[in-house]
Amino acid sequence: MITSVLVANRGEIACRVFRTCRELGIRTVAVYSDADENALHVRVADAAVRLPGAAPADTYLRGDLIVRAALAAGADAVHPGYGFLSENPGFARAVLDAGLVWIGPPPEAIEAMASKTRAKELLGITPLREVTEGDLPVLVKAAAGGGGRGMRVVRRLADLEEELTAARAEALAAFGDDEVFVEPYVEDGRHVEVQILADAHGTVWALGTRDCSLQRRHQKVVEEAPAPGLSPGLTHELHETAERAARAVGYTGAGTVEFLVAGDRAQFLEMNTRLQVEHPVTEAVFGIDLVALQIRVAEGHTLDDEPPRAHGHAVEARLYAEDPAQHWAPQTGTLHRLAVPDTVRLDTGYTDGDPIGVHYDPLIAKAVAHAPTRAEAIRKLSGALDRAAIHGPVTNRDLLVRSLRHEEFTSGHMDTGFYGRHLAELTEPAPDPYAPLAAALADAHGRSRFGGWRNLPSQPQTKRYTMAGEEHEVRYRHTRAGGLEADGVRVLHADARLVTLEADGVRRTYTVARHGDDVHVDGTTLRALPRFPDPAAQHAPGSLLAPMPGTVVRIADGLTEGTAVQAGQPLLWLEAMKMQHQITAPATGTLNALRVSRGQQVELGTLLAVVTATS
Structure with a gap:
């Protein structure tokens, strides 16, 4: 024991x-x-x-x-x-x-499947040895790991060497092994996988299917079980291949066999010899605890001859500290508040007040909903995320809610190209127009130096906020009775935490929280602006600022001050949260300043370089 x-x-x-x-x-x-x-x-x-x-x-x-x-x-x-x-x-x-x-599984089983190249060969699949124009597009992948690290799609042969170099660097940093390989890339297929569980006595369970097609940077964002729309024949084929892979290496414990599905055709991708991030959806559908079963198998116990029956549908969404509208840039800072309705399961490594740093993956939490049907599970999860209070760094919460409610997802017709097609519309700002007023009224609560009734109403007060990249000015005044009013809106209640407004006959109550200059009004984040801008905070046009804290791991060859650059040309690379991020020229012109060097640690907003655009 x-x-x-x-x-x-x-x-x-x-x-x-x-x-x-x-x-x-x-x-x-x-x-x-x-x-x-x-x-x-x-x-x-x-x-x-x-x-x-x-x-x-x-x-x-x-x-x-x-x-x-x-x-x-x-x-x-x-x-x-x-x-x-x-x-x-x-x-x-x-x-x-x-x-x-x-x-976990025996070391020999891990070894057989740990290298994706050897795993493919074990199942009779040979990766590409030489890449030609006719093979494009191709996918560069790390042989020793997953999670999107060391993975690149290459569409031009001229880009292959550079992407191989970047993939090797990421793979080495994440897994301690820089081996990568190349395989054909199937555009807009579905990512489908099978959870397996095996004991040391010859029993192998294939626990349904999962669909993990909604991905960014080849990392999964939304997962569900079972995978919708698969034919019984294809499901049987996936289960059979997964069981064959497990038996081929004498597997024990939990593992996952992954496939790329296009129509009714499945292509083996890899076998992950570990527990997956998305394992909770399988647990919910089968009513099991995979970690408890891993422990039982490790203790030598046997599994039942047949796995339990599946019930209902489960959907999981990964909440990341990242900005999808800014090339998925990871975010850091203090997570002041994380409160998700208890109608869903929440797996997290954070509580209120914890810092989100630069060293590791930006995953904050996983929210999982289970319901009798797929539609009910999606509604349950999207509703819980919509009502969640998440105060701190920018997150992908709004993207998750919109993704779960998108017709392509709700109809079950999504694929791995989902964000490539829909990211712009899914990240289009749609803030509440009354959020700045609610923020200002909450801040004004108790600030009247006269208090209570007054002989005359006060002069209008003005506050400024940025919201969704735009500046908003709010005007309100203290009434003679000691209350607050604003043009066109009835202020029914206002204190430092709750504000109730009535506009066009509709009453809405807002929850307000302030942390420094950041103000959170329900799901909308605002930044309070000072009355007088700080001149020192201004930067010259064409300034490239660090979008995140990180390390400068690479500077483009031959790049020096005075070099001519093209719009979109990669200038340097930052590494943060185990991923590399390109910093590109904002316009065609001249690099007039390069303020960092390779290996230098930078903070958010650090001036990296200045590009003067060609007039």
Whole structure:
């Protein structure tokens, strides 16, 4: 019997595994980097061991330190979570060699499937060795990992070498292995996968299907089970292939076999020898706890001959600290408030007041809804996210709500090109026009220095806010009776937290929260502007500012001050949250200033370069 589990991971998945361990009466051990010293997964664990440093290569990718931590804390088993070392056969062997229980598949099975190139060969599929014009478009992928890291779509042969270089760098940073390979890219297919669970006694479960087609940067955003619209014949084929892959390598534990589906044809992509981020939708539909089953299998128990029956439909949305309208740029800062209605399941590694840093994935939480039908599950999830209070860095919450309500998704006709087609409309600003007034009235509550009744109404007060990139000026006044009024709107109630307005016969109540200069009015975020702008905050036209904190990992070859550049030309690359982000020239002209160097750490808003446009 396992009595104490160390989770070789962080954040949401560590908290998720700890939750099941507590329910089973198992003690928990966390590991943490210096950046995660006060993280939620550290606070909820029974014990925690520091991994000195902040970069993954120095901490969560150091298998030797993690094994040492497990022994020091008295753990008798290790759960790898997902990402980091979860698909590293050397780490699995080190855990077993230390006399610990490995809550995962045998190292030999991981090794057989860990390299996507070897996995394809095992199933008789050969990746591209040489790429020609006729092969385009192609997909560059990291051999040792997933999650979109080290993955690039190449549509021009001239771009292949540069994308290979970038993919290798991302793969090395994320997985400690820079091997990449190239395969044909199927435009606008569906990403469908099969959850498997196998014991050491020959039983393999194929637990339905999942559709994970809504992706950005090849990372999943919305997932659901079962995958809608698959024929019984195709579903049987997917299950059969998944079971064959598991049996071919003597698999045990939880894993996922992924496919690209176009029409009624399925192309094998890879096998992930670990728990997936989206596993909760399968848990909801089958009424199981996959982590508990992983632990039972690791203890040597047998599975039933047949898996439980599926019931209903489940949909999951990943809430990220990122700005979809700005090329999905990750965001950092303090998460002041995270409150999602309890009508849905919420898996998260954050609580109110926690910082979101630059070192790791920007995933904040996963929200999961289960209902008897697909339509009901979608409505339940979109409604919960719409009502959620999320205060802090910019998130993709509005994008998720709009995606879930988009006709292409609700009809079940989506594919991996969904955001390529619809991102502009899904990120079109649609703020509440009365949000600035609600913010101003909440701020004005109690500010009247005369208080109560007055002989004459006060002069109009003015406040300015930015909302969805535009500046808004609000005018209101204190009445003789000590209340507040605004032109064209009845102010029924106003205090520092709640404002009730009536406009055109419709009454609405707004919840207002202020954190520094940021004001959150229900789901709308505003920035309060000072009465007099700070001249020091102004920048010359053509200034390129860091869209996020990060590290300058690359500067374009030959780029110096005075170099002529073209609009859209990549100038430098920032690495943040395990991804690389291109900074491009805003116009055709001349690079008049380059203010950073390779390896330099920059903060949000740091001046990187200045491009003077050709007149």
